[in-house]
Structures are given as C-alpha cells and as structure tokens.
Amino acid sequence: MAVTSRGAARVVPLAPAVVLLALFMLGPVVWSFYGSFTNAALTGPAALNPEWIGLDNYTALFGDPDFPKSLWLTVVFVFLSAVVGQNVMGILLAGLLRSAVKPVRSIASTVVVAAWVLPEIVAAFAAYAFFHSEGTLNTMLAGVGIAGPDWLYSTPMLAVILANIWRGTAFSMMVYSAALAEVPPELTEAAQLDGANGFQRLAWVTIPVIRRSISTNLMLTTLQTLSVFTLIYVMTGGGPGTDSSTLPILAYQEAFKFAQVGYGTAIATVMIIVGAVFSVIYIRALRPEVD
Amino acid sequence: MRTARFLIAPVTAAALALSLGACGSGDGGSDDATIKVAYQKFGNFTQADELFKDVKVDFEEANPGVTVELVPIEAQQNDYFTKLALMNRSPSTAPDVMYEDTYMIKSDVEAGYLQPLDDYLAEWDEWDQFVDSAKEAGAGDDGKTYGVSMGTDTRGLWFNKDVLAKADLPEDWAPTSWDELLEGARAIKESDPDVIPFNMYSGKPQGEAAVMQGFEMLLYGTGDTLYEDGKWVLGSQGFVESLEFIETVFTEGLAPTPQQALDTNIGNTVQAEWLPEGKVGIALDGSWVAGNWLESGVAPWPEWSETMGTAPMPTQEGQEPGAVSMSGGWTLAMGAGSENPDAAFEFISMALNRENSLWFDVANSQIAVRTDVAEDPEYTKSNPTTEFFTDLVDVTHFRPATSDYPKVSNEIMVAMESVMTGQQTPEEAAAVYDEAVAGIVGDENTIQG
Numbered sequence: 233m234a235v236t237s238r239g240a241a242r243v244v245p246l247a248p249a250v251v252l253l254a255l256f257m258l259g260p261v262v263w264s265f266y267g268s269f270t271n272a273a274l275t276g277p278a279a280l281n282p283e284w285i286g287l288d289n290y291t292a293l294f295g296d297p298d299f300p301k302s303l304w305l306t307v308v309f310v311f312l313s314a315v316v317g318q319n320v321m322g323i324l325l326a327g328l329l330r331s332a333v334k335p336v337r338s339i340a341s342t343v344v345v346a347a348w349v350l351p352e353i354v355a356a357f358a359a360y361a362f363f364h365s366e367g368t369l370n371t372m373l374a375g376v377g378i379a380g381p382d383w384l385y386s387t388p389m390l391a392v393i394l395a396n397i398w399r400g401t402a403f404s405m406m407v408y409s410a411a412l413a414e415v416p417p418e419l420t421e422a423a424q425l426d427g428a429n430g431f432q433r434l435a436w437v438t439i440p441v442i443r444r445s446i447s448t449n450l451m452l453t454t455l456q457t458l459s460v461f462t463l464i465y466v467m468t469g470g471g472p473g474t475d476s477s478t479l480p481i482l483a484y485q486e487a488f489k490f491a492q493v494g495y496g497t498a499i500a501t502v503m504i505i506v507g508a509v510f511s512v513i514y515i516r517a518l519r520p521e522v523d
Numbered sequence: 524m525r526t527a528r529f530l531i532a533p534v535t536a537a538a539l540a541l542s543l544g545a546c547g548s549g550d551g552g553s554d555d556a557t558i559k560v561a562y563q564k565f566g567n568f569t570q571a572d573e574l575f576k577d578v579k580v581d582f583e584e585a586n587p588g589v590t591v592e593l594v595p596i597e598a599q600q601n602d603y604f605t606k607l608a609l610m611n612r613s614p615s616t617a618p619d620v621m622y623e624d625t626y627m628i629k630s631d632v633e634a635g636y637l638q639p640l641d642d643y644l645a646e647w648d649e650w651d652q653f654v655d656s657a658k659e660a661g662a663g664d665d666g667k668t669y670g671v672s673m674g675t676d677t678r679g680l681w682f683n684k685d686v687l688a689k690a691d692l693p694e695d696w697a698p699t700s701w702d703e704l705l706e707g708a709r710a711i712k713e714s715d716p717d718v719i720p721f722n723m724y725s726g727k728p729q730g731e732a733a734v735m736q737g738f739e740m741l742l743y744g745t746g747d748t749l750y751e752d753g754k755w756v757l758g759s760q761g762f763v764e765s766l767e768f769i770e771t772v773f774t775e776g777l778a779p780t781p782q783q784a785l786d787t788n789i790g791n792t793v794q795a796e797w798l799p800e801g802k803v804g805i806a807l808d809g810s811w812v813a814g815n816w817l818e819s820g821v822a823p824w825p826e827w828s829e830t831m832g833t834a835p836m837p838t839q840e841g842q843e844p845g846a847v848s849m850s851g852g853w854t855l856a857m858g859a860g861s862e863n864p865d866a867a868f869e870f871i872s873m874a875l876n877r878e879n880s881l882w883f884d885v886a887n888s889q890i891a892v893r894t895d896v897a898e899d900p901e902y903t904k905s906n907p908t909t910e911f912f913t914d915l916v917d918v919t920h921f922r923p924a925t926s927d928y929p930k931v932s933n934e935i936m937v938a939m940e941s942v943m944t945g946q947q948t949p950e951e952a953a954a955v956y957d958e959a960v961a962g963i964v965g966d967e968n969t970i971q972g
Contacts, residue, residue: 274608275627276926279634385786472785473727473940488605490929491630 261504268498274491282494289498298474298482306458306478306506309393314457317397319450322404326412327434329405341405348402356466359395360384363467388468388476395463400456404449411445412438447518454510458503479503557590558866559858561610562622563603564595570887571622578874585873589866594618611636614860619867623856625660628670630926631856632663638857639667643868649876649893657892660921661854664753670854671875674889677810677848677915678736680704680834686804687832690714697834700841701744701768704805708777711804719797720777723807725769726940728787733939734932735849735922736807741765743920744838744847747972750923755931755964757957759972764839766942766949773943781944795822798831807836810912814888817906828907835915848919852889890916927964934959 268289272282293299325344329337347355362368365382373380383391415438423437439446461480464470470477470485477485479499487496560579564572572595579591596606604627610616611631623631631637644650653672661670684694690710698704708720723740724733742749747761756762772778783789794815797803799822806812813831816824835846855871857864873879877895884891885905890913891897903910922928937959938952947955961969 273634273926274605274612275630275634275636277633278926279608279612279636469787471728471787489601490933491604491608491926 264497264500267494268501270494271492272494272497274488274493276491278494279491285494289495292495293498293502298477301474302477302479302482303502303506305389305476306503308389309396309460309478310454310457310506310510313393313396314400314453315450317393318400318404318453318457319446321397321401322449323408323446325401325405326408329409330412344405345402347399350399352399352462353466355399356395356463359391359398359463360467363391363395384468385472388472392464392467392476395467396457396460399463400453403456404453407445407449407452408442411442415441443518447514450514450518451511454514455507458507458510479506556588557592558619558861558863558870559592559594559617560620560870561594561596561607561618563600564597565599565603568887570883573886574874574879574883578870578879582870582873586866586869589863591870600624608634608636611858617858617860619858619861619863620870621856621858622673623670623854625670625672625675625852625854626922626924626928628661628854628856629664629924630928632665632669633926635859637663637669638859638861638864639663639669640671640857640868640871641667643864643872644668644671647872649872652877652893652895654892654894654897654916656850656916656919656921657852660850660852661856664925670856671871672852672854672892673875673880674884674887675850675852675892675916675919677850677890677912677919678740678808679810679836679846679848679912679915680805681798681808681812682805682832682834683798683801683803684830684832686711686715686718686801690804694832696832698837699845700837701741701839704837705771705777708772708805709775712775712777718802718804719779720804721772721807722779722789722793722797722803722805723769723772724784724790725773725778725943726781726785727933727936728785729790730936731932732790734935735851736809738765738769738935738939739849739920739922740807740836740847741768741839743849744836746839746842748923749931750925751970754968754970755923755927755960756972757960757969758953761839762956762972763949763953766938766952769939770942770949774945778943784943785940791821799824799827810890810908810915811888813906813908831908833908833911835918844918846915846918848915850890850916850919850921852892892916930963931960934963 267282269284269286270282271278271285271288273279325340329340332340350358360367363383364370365380365385369383370380381387419437419441420433423433428436459480460478461484464476464478464481465484468476470481474482479502483496483499483503486492486499560575562571562575572593575591575593579593582591583589594610596603598606604624607618607621607623608631610618611621611634617636623637628637657672657675658668660675661668661672663669680698682696687696687707688694690707690713692707692710696707698707704721711718711720723737725737726733729737739749742761742765745759745761745764747759748756750756773781773784778784779789786792793803793806794808794812798806798812799816813827814820815822816827818825836848838845838847855874857867857871861867875893877893880891880893881896881899881902883889884896885902888906890909891899891902896902897913903913922932934956938947938956941947941955942949942952957969
C-alpha cells in the first residue's frame with residue numbers, strides 16, 4: 233500500500249507533462265494516421281463529410297509515378313547530406329579542430345556554427361542566393377573565367393544536398409567534439425605503443441569508444457534531414473518539374489496545393505516508416521546499449 | 524533541488540490552466556453584435572485592406588451596436604486559400620464575410636463554407652448593375668449565387684508597335700485567326716531574327732499563368748471546352764489543335780526557347796524588360812500588365828502608352844464571336860455559419876456599392892463588373908487600355924473551377940511542357956492528359972469531345 237501511494241505520488245508531477253505531450257505530440261500523430269485512411273480535404277465535398285476510404289490513399293500513392301521518384305530522392309537526400317555529409321564532415325572537423333591551435337579553432341568553429349545558428353528560412357535564402365544562376369557562386373566562378381551552370385535548375389539535388397551539409401554540419405561537429413574529448417588518452421597511447429598508425433587508432437580505438445555518440449548523432453541528423461522542408465522549398469520549390477520533390481515537399485503539395493489532406497497524411501505516414509527503418513538500422517548496426 | 528522539483532508540478536499545472544483558459548476565452552466567436560471580415564493583405568496588395576477599413580467606419584456609423592472585426596490574412600495566394608479554409612472549418616474562427624476567389628467558390632460551396640445570397644440579391648436594387656458574366660462567376664454548381672464580384676481581369680494580345688513597324692505590320696494590327704497571328708509572328712522573325720516574335724506562358728514553372736493565359740486562351744477559341752454539363756471533356760479536337768499551336772510556335776522559333784520559357788521568372792522578364800526593350804514583339808498576357816509600367820509600378824515606362832498596342836486574341840478560324848478571353852477575379856462571400864447574415868450582407872453591399880467598387884477597380888487595376896462603374900470617366904480614363912480590356916468582358920470565359928480543377932490544370936501544364944520541349948507529339952500529350960484526368964475525376968465524370 234505504501235509502495236502504491238508512493239508510486240502515485242511520483243506520477244502526479246509527471247502528469248502535466250504527459251498530458252501536454254499527449255495533447256500536442258501524440259494527438260496530431262494519431263490524427264494524421266487516422267486521416268491517411270480518409271479522403272479529408274480542405275475544400276470540396278470531402279471537406280464537409282470526410283469518408284473512411286480504407287487503403288485507397290496508399291493504393292493511389294503507390295500507383296503514382298511521382299512517388300517512387302520522390303521516395304528515392306528522399307533517401308538520396310538523407311543518405312548523402314546527413315549520413316555521409318554531415319557526419320563525416322562533423323567528425324573530421326571535430327578531429328582536426330582538437331589538434332588545431334586555439335585561434336584557428338575558435339574562428340573555424342564560429343564559422344561552422346554560424347550556419348546552424350541562422351534561422352532555417354535565413355539559411356535557405358542564403359543558400360538560394362549562393363547557388364542562383366547569377367548568385368555568389370557563379371559570380372566567383374566568373375571571376376576566374378568559368379561560366380557556372382544554373383545550379384538550382386540543372387543540378388537541384390546537388391545544390392540542396394550541399395546546402396543541407398553546410399547548414400547541419402555544426403550539430404554533428406559539436407556532438408563529436410564532446411565525444412572525442414571523452415576518449416581516454418591512455419587507450420590511444422596504448423594503441424600507439426602497440427604500433428597502430430593514425431588510421432588504425434581511429435578505426436579500432438576511437439570509433440568503438442564513441443559509437444554511442446555516432447549512433448545517437450546519426451539518428452538525430454537523419455530524422456532532422458528527413459523532415460527538411462523550408463530549405464528545399466525556398467531553394468527549388470521541389471523543381472524543376474519534380475526533380476527535387478522529396479517526401480515533405482510532395483506531402484505539402486498534395487495537402488495544401490491540391491487540398492488533399494488525407495492523401496498528404498498518407499505521405500507523412502510513409503515518412504514515419506522511412507525514419508523508423510533508418511533508426512532500426514542504426515540501433516542494430518551500432519548496438520549502443522552494449523558496452 | 525528538492526524545492527525545485529517540488530515547484531515544477533504546480534507551475535506546470537498553472538501554465539496548463541492558463542493556456543487552456545486562453546483557448547476557452549477565444550471560443551466566443553462572433554457574438555451578435557460583431558461581424559468578422561477576412562481578406563488577404565500581402566506585399567503590394569493593400570487595396571482590400573484600405574477598402575475594408577473605410578467601409579468599417581461607414582458601416583459602424585450606419586449600424587450602431589454592430590462592430591466590424593477586420594481579419595487581414597498576410598499570406599501568398601495559395602497560403603491564403605489554405606488559411607481561409609482552416610478558418611472556415613471551425614465555427615469559432617469562421618468569418619461572416621470573406622474575400623473569395625471566383626476560382627475557389629464552387630469547391631468551397633461543396634465544402635459547406637458559403638451561404639447562398641439569392642434572397643438578399645433579389646432585394647438589392649443595385650444587383651442589376653452587375654454584368655452577367657460576373658454574376659455567373661459567383662455561382663456555385665447548384666446555380667445559386669454565393670459571391671458578389673469585386674472586379675475581374677481579361678486577357679489579350681499586347682504588342683510593341685516599333686517591332687511590328689519593322690515587319691511592316693500596321694499600328695492597329697489585329698489578327699482575326701490563329702493563322703494571321705502566326706503570320707504576324709513569322710513576319711517579325713524575318714525582319715529581325717534577334718527578336719522573340721511571340722510570347723505565351725507554357726509549362727509547369729509558369730503554373731496557372733501557362734494554363735489560363737496560354738492554353739485556355741487557345742482552347743476556348745476552338746469551340747471546344749474543358750468542362751461541359753458537369754463532366755470533363757476528353758479527346759476533343761480543339762485540345763489537340765491547341766497543343767499543335769504550341770508545338771508550332773516553339774518549334775518554329777516564334778516563341779522564347781524552351782529553356783527561357785521554363786524559367787520561373789519569365790513573367791517578370793517579359794513585362795519589365797523584354798516588352799519595353801523591344802525584345803518581344805507580341806505577348807499573350809493579362810489586362811494588368813500595364814500596371815508594371817505606371818509610375819508606381821515595378822518598371823516605370825512613361826512611353827508605354829504610345830509604344831504598346833493591344834488586340835483581342837482571335838478565335839481559331841475567326842469563328843463567332845471572333846475573339847476570346849479568360850477571366851478570374853475576386854468576390855465577397857458570406858460564411859455559412861454567419862449568425863448575423865443580414866448585417867453581413869449589408870456590409871457586402873456597402874463595400875461593393877458604386878463608389879467603393881470604383882475606388883477598388885481603379886486602385887487595384889481591375890476590370891469593372893458594374894455597368895455604372897464601367898461608364899464612369901474616372902474609371903475609363905484611369906488607364907488608356909482600360910476600355911479595350913473592359914470590352915473583352917463580352918467574350919470572356921471563366922475556368923471550370925471545381926475542386927478537381929487544380930489537379931486537372933496541373934495535367935495541362937504537363938501536356939504543354941512535353942509538347943513545347945518536343946518530348947511528345949500533341950496527340951500523344953493529349954492521350955496522356957485524357958488518361959490522367961480520367962484517373963483524377965473518375966471515368967464516370969468524363970465525356971468524349
């Protein structure tokens with residue numbers, strides 16, 4: 233009895249947080265999942281009386297030629313800009329800055345972190361101005377006599393991937409700086425005495441020690457990148473055609489341009505599944521729980 | 524630490540109570556003495572805001588005890604539709620009067636957001652001042668009227684007289700068929716190969732401008748149409764022939780190159796640079812284009828009224844009525860849930876009386892839809908092309924603005940783009956369109972043209 237009342241007393245302070253989370257996080261998720269089985273719309277007859285249409289949205293989605301392309305673009309965007317770009321750049325920068333002298337370290341990290349500090353819309357406009365056909369990049373190229381292409385038109389995915397790496401690397405860099413500082417120096421020194429070279433020390437000592445940070449960071453950056461909307465929307469609007477329409481852009485178009493909220497939430501559900509697949513892979517591959 | 528933990532619960536609870544309380548107090552909605560007016564206010568478009576601020580003062584003076592609550596929505600067009608739709612979904616936020624695009628009326632009627640105005644209009648002695656096409660534009664699929672038109676726009680051919688003179692075309696050039704239009708363009712190309720003879724918007728980046736200013740200006744001049752008696756027309760000859768026209772202008776080099784035409788900004792470039800600099804001969808465009816060249820516009824060009832000429836877009840072979848135009852425009856509509864419909868309608872009728880319509884049409888470069896405004900010298904003299912574009916109201920068409928239209932329109936852009944880039948022949952592109960539209964609206968909602 234004493235135990236139960238103590239348990240209850242512990243739950244009480246948690247209740248407001250749980251209620252808030254349920255109201256503002258779980259509620260929309262459940263509603264969105266439910267919505268994906270209806271023909272809910274913002275206008276037209278379905279706005280008045282949304283009907284339960286079972287799996288019709290998903291059938292239509294999987295039959296839509298834009299969908300496989302969009303799914304593929306999303307995977308490419310996440311893989312190249314988050315998994316490869318932000319993580320590799322982040323760990324390299326963190327490693328290099330550890331051995332750099334103080335002024336270099338402060339200046340370099342300030343520059344990198346600046347992109348992260350900018351509000352997303354500002355960063356997106358900056359990237360747009362940089363890659364625009366008459367933007368900073370092409371002006372600089374013209375300065376050395378190279379006529380740059382219209383990046384946002386001819387290579388839209390490359391432009392948004394580079395922009396996202398630029399914007400997101402700071403986060404990975406900070407996570408890895410903290411993780412590298414925790415690697416016990418005696419481990420690397422012992423490996424050095426045993427004759428391990430720099431690469432071997434990184435691969436067999438440092439990375440295994442910081443793998444929990446890697447796993448956490450991979451998961452966070454993947455989920456963040458999966459939901460990137462503003463950056464792509466401002467830079468290319470998903471175009472030209474549908475050449476940079478990742479799933480968030482596609483969902484926005486269907487839900488708000490064509491007013492098909494039900495169909496849009498079906499795309500959102502697919503995004504949750506893609507995110508879950510990535511997360512499971514990380515958890516399995518890096519097994520952060522085993523020490 | 525203990526104290527801190529001890530404090531969290533009551534503080535959070537208090538915060539929660541406060542936020543819930545705030546939600547509660549917002550639920551009051553329109554009480555009996557308030558009417559809520561929602562409209563767009565964005566960037567340079569502040570004319571509606573000015574109009575409603577003035578009307579609010581007059582209205583409250585004439586109706587003591589009734590308060591007008593203005594709700595300007597600061598959003599781009601697409602986002603405005605979304606925000607308005609979201610407001611309409613909840614009785615506590617639904618407006619009594621809203622600034623409503625003619626293009627959204629039919630689907631918003633089906634969504635149950637709007638209230639028919641027929642009973643009020645029957646008693647309004649100024650309703651017969653509105654031209655028939657404007658009345659039609661405010662109608663739902665059930666034939667009832669849901670919106671009172673504030674003004675409209677029309678579309679036609681703009682041409683640079685200097686460029687035409689070099690090709691020995693007269694100052695009052697006016698083609699009477701597509702062939703004559705093409706001949707004019709070919710003559711310009713021969714006289715000066717550096718000039719783009721003819722511009723029409725085409726392809727996905729131009730969005731609705733391509734479909735409405737471009738494709739529909741052709742299709743509605745062939746005698747065929749997109750939508751008839753509640754069904755979408757598939758496989759019509761006019762559809763293929765309109766695409767053939769697009770194929771001709773783009774493959775013969777009479778239009779901008781596909782790469783130029785697919786630049787998102789071509790609209791601004793044509794209006795602000797190419798036409799004034801004589802780099803484009805003829806442009807199929809809207810009645811509002813001259814607004815760019817006024818002193819207050821983005822590209823002031825005082826000589827425009829001498830240099831630029833206008834001609835109606837001809838029908839395909841000059842068949843009756845000889846010219847074609849497409850129109851859009853905005854209305855004032857009443858929310859379905861309005862608790863004060865009488866006051867709401869009075870507000871609408873006051874905002875769109877002769878004086879206010881005149882002010883709005885002139886300030887916003889609109890084509891008047893009230894005959895008394897259209898005849899007013901202050902309106903006809905506001906701009907040298909006003910009369911020309913006002914006369915096009917007689918031959919104008921409105922888009923079949925059902926809830927499927929945005930998706931059908933998207934398929935038209937795709938067909939235009941694949942023809943202009945040479946990826947498909949007009950017949951192939953039309954077949955793809957037919958299949959896509961049947962998929963969108965369902966076979967039972969289509970007929971063969």
